[in-house]
Amino acid sequence: MLGLPAHVTACLFDLDGVLTQTARVHNAAWTETFDDFLRRHADTTGEPYRPFDPGPDYHRYVDGRPRLDGVRTFLASRGISVPEGTPDDPPGAQTVHGIGNQKNALVLERIRSIGVDVYPGSVTYLKAVAAAGLRRAVVTASANGREVIAAAGLEPLLEARVDGLTARAEGLRGKPQPDTFLAGAKMLGVEPKQAVVFEDALAGVEAGRAGGFGYVVGVDRAGQADELLAHGADVVVTDLAELLDAGRSA
Numbered sequence: 001m002l003g004l005p006a007h008v009t010a011c012l013f014d015l016d017g018v019l020t021q022t023a024r025v026h027n028a029a030w031t032e033t034f035d036d037f038l039r040r041h042a043d044t045t046g047e048p049y050r051p052f053d054p055g056p057d058y059h060r061y062v063d064g065r066p067r068l069d070g071v072r073t074f075l076a077s078r079g080i081s082v083p084e085g086t087p088d089d090p091p092g093a094q095t096v097h098g099i100g101n102q103k104n105a106l107v108l109e110r111i112r113s114i115g116v117d118v119y120p121g122s123v124t125y126l127k128a129v130a131a132a133g134l135r136r137a138v139v140t141a142s143a144n145g146r147e148v149i150a151a152a153g154l155e156p157l158l159e160a161r162v163d164g165l166t167a168r169a170e171g172l173r174g175k176p177q178p179d180t181f182l183a184g185a186k187m188l189g190v191e192p193k194q195a196v197v198f199e200d201a202l203a204g205v206e207a208g209r210a211g212g213f214g215y216v217v218g219v220d221r222a223g224q225a226d227e228l229l230a231h232g233a234d235v236v237v238t239d240l241a242e243l244l245d246a247g248r249s250a
């Protein structure tokens, strides 16, 4: 009924792109921010301007990772390094924090003006796993996790939350390291082997594999099923509701 192995007792859901349609909001904000940076970088260095690609650049270097890791990883892919700066750098400062702050201002503006859409199939699935007595946590790299969950009305369906603020406070390494998912399992009082990870990001399924979780479901929102399998997914679906048609034992 839930498309999961029989030994699974808990579900660890990524947020952006798995429960809510906010991966596209993040992607658009990153694209605008990096293009602004890359234009200015080209002007000052005389190197050709090569825009951020919302396909491969986003999925390989940014998706699923904590905000500042996304800045560092993408710029490193272009052989660019900028000073770290400090958390209060203004949006647009040419530092890791300044670039991150610019992207965050755009995300917040979009979330607050247009709201947050859920994936209806994910809500149906959340309700089904709750009814079946499985434990449920959200594990997101986003420091805006609490606000997005509240805007989406998902609070009543989730028992625990690990987000970007939790990770910062507890010194947890971000995805693709497994720390945040391990923290989610601990909050629910289950062993990693008893938990299933639901992820749309390559860094996320990689974290699921690295943590030795019982099962990793890749959620393909971007036509990258093969990459999700190669990075650690045991199975790939395009919508969580597909799992409802499969049996309890995968």
Ligand SMILES: O=P(O)(O)OC[C@H]1O[C@@H](O)[C@H](O)[C@@H](O)[C@@H]1O
Pocket: 016, 023, 026, 027, 062, 063, 064, 065, 066, 067, 070, 104, 107, 140, 141, 142, 143, 144, 145, 164, 201
């Ligand atoms: O900038 P935030 O809201 O803290 O989010 C960090 C990251 O959170 C992840 O969930 C998204 O996949 C990334 O695109 C995003 O950059």
